[in-house]
Amino acid sequence: PSTIRTKSRVFKIVTIPGDGIGVDITEAAVAVLQKLAVVSGTFEFEFTEKDWSSKKYQERGYYMPEDGLDQLKKFDAIYFGAVGWPVRIADLGPRTDVPDHISLWGLILPIRNALGQYVNVRPTRVLRGITSPLKDCGPGDLDWVIVRENSEGEYAGHGGTTHGAFSHAVATEVSIFTRVGIERIFRFAFETARSRPRKKLTMVTKSNAQRHGMVLWDKIFTEITKEYPDVETDKMLVDAMTVRMTLHPKTLDTIVATNLHADILSDLAAALSGSIGIAPSSNLDPMREFPSMFEPIHGSAPDIAGKGIANPIGAFWSAAEMVRWLGFTEAADGLMAAIENVTEAGIKTKDLAGASDTQTVTEAVCKEIEK
Amino acid sequence: PSTIRTKSRVFKIVTIPGDGIGVDITEAAVAVLQKLAVVSGTFEFEFTEKDWSSKKYQERGYYMPEDGLDQLKKFDAIYFGAVGWPVRIADLGPRTDVPDHISLWGLILPIRNALGQYVNVRPTRVLRGITSPLKDCGPGDLDWVIVRENSEGEYAGHGGTTHGAFSHAVATEVSIFTRVGIERIFRFAFETARSRPRKKLTMVTKSNAQRHGMVLWDKIFTEITKEYPDVETDKMLVDAMTVRMTLHPKTLDTIVATNLHADILSDLAAALSGSIGIAPSSNLDPMREFPSMFEPIHGSAPDIAGKGIANPIGAFWSAAEMVRWLGFTEAADGLMAAIENVTEAGIKTKDLAGASDTQTVTEAVCKEIEK
């Protein structure tokens, strides 16, 4: 042949669309990723889909097959939609007869745990063309990265229930915090803060009421802070943090918090930046031993499922973070620019006070990528 | 004498101003309560002050004396300012050598626990003349009561730390939920919802990730719901709840949540209604065996302590709730009207974008009470 083409690298991506709008937005994200690959010419994606979902759980009695986690390990990355419909995970009730990964807590949490994804990164900012519900809060006024501890704490799953339905029934939830777990999330958070212009890290706890794990967080934070003299730090209590996020968004940059605290704060962050529909998340294994997982932070939204009106921006942003994690910074930035050009042009779904459907937004983003 | 006066009832109130602005706002609240008593003519207050605080902790090594809790039991109500300065509670580190109530967790939590205050009621609304940080959110658009479980859950204090500073150090926080504890908070929440025009109760959990205590909440909620067919109910996950509060405030009315979840949500609620400085709380013993405790939800705010600029509205609103609890609904409503007349007249502190100091606001409220 007359032209010599550099062979592009092929990445194997497993998608788990899940339930409800998870299906719609995963389809949209795949389309955008394909387009991005073609335009870039330096990488390709080979997609494999798994039908693991609450819907299938209802039919089969399990989320993923026994070797599900091993299956995932063969891929370069996992793209996840949303889970929880027509059965709400919360309504299934606990089952103790089968291992976690094939039963109730069967999808997101076992993947995060088994694949070393101890960091959940949740960037939030007000994108061009998107309106924050806050007065006086435009692009640039709210630009945060929440670093969520993703492997322990309140999600350890320990505890139990005793005395069944009797009047002396007692249930416990045991949060578990380890030095290894705390140190590694702090280091990741400090590195993140250091990589950003403001070099500022806010650590969140509730150590005035939770006197063991949160006190250990405080203590280890003081230690690790010494390793990063170039990063400015401060500490907040989780309750007061919601106030600061709402009333003083400009004062924050990188934020590190426990599994539950960051779960709550990142949903709030998404709302403050305009809609839960735009927010991305990356479940990362910083050791790169296992595939990392990328998912929008919204849920399966049964009320709008299948109507073709779900906001795909959170899915696209998550896709951009996947591309970045795989090493293609320029392509990731290109996708983000394409997204913001589209939102700025007013091509937005209903949750953003727009009138476009999922497909229209998707096509517009694809067109921007081609430019 | 030529006139026969009905003898007014005398209530013994113990004040614990605590630290920082707790001192300023307690003084303001006492002035307003005295004025209210004089104008009403049907009740009187006899105030006793306790100097229990973080400041005193630093000098004496304890918050309250050994018989502190017993001392409190002799009063009709407790009025609490704020605690935590110059020592931050969180910075003291845990002490295991002395009982809780004379050491670290030494003030608010032991009082709530020992005096049967299993409910913490936190009303929030946008007062006249106060601006919400949210676009399109004026008086009437945000009118909630958060019913916080105040005796167990994440604040049970159980757990511990092992292996000290070594690399395998582990800390646990054990949340404890009991059927008795859950049933009674739900009943209180349903009664609260029933007493309000919309008769609507939203229950918050995180039962898709916390599989024991939160599942028990779900289960008991379903049971108790049957006792209140006239109350409309729905369930939210705590993360999604922050989104709903921020983007759809009108859809909420009465909210019930665990100790930690409601701690976080009530601070967010306060921020969304304009400032943490206006929000009140009532720690109630619904059995009326022990005195209940009233406190603004804000902290000791070291940065503005002693400057005379703290917002006393949260303190006044808490005082109004105390007066209501003692049986004087009309006087409580009168105080609330006085507060709103003052905020509507623009007499507000800096956190509400006003220019008045604590004293000016206090005098204005006193003058309104006299009208």
Ligand SMILES: CC(C)[C@H](C(=O)O)[C@@H](O)C(=O)O
């Ligand atoms: C001081 C602290 C222990 C307390 C709590 O978390 O309950 C405070 O934040 C509150 O909300 O009353």
Ligand SMILES: CC(C)[C@H](C(=O)O)[C@@H](O)C(=O)O
């Ligand atoms: C589905 C649920 C278990 C999950 C979580 O709480 O982690 C979700 O809310 C998220 O934030 O990814």
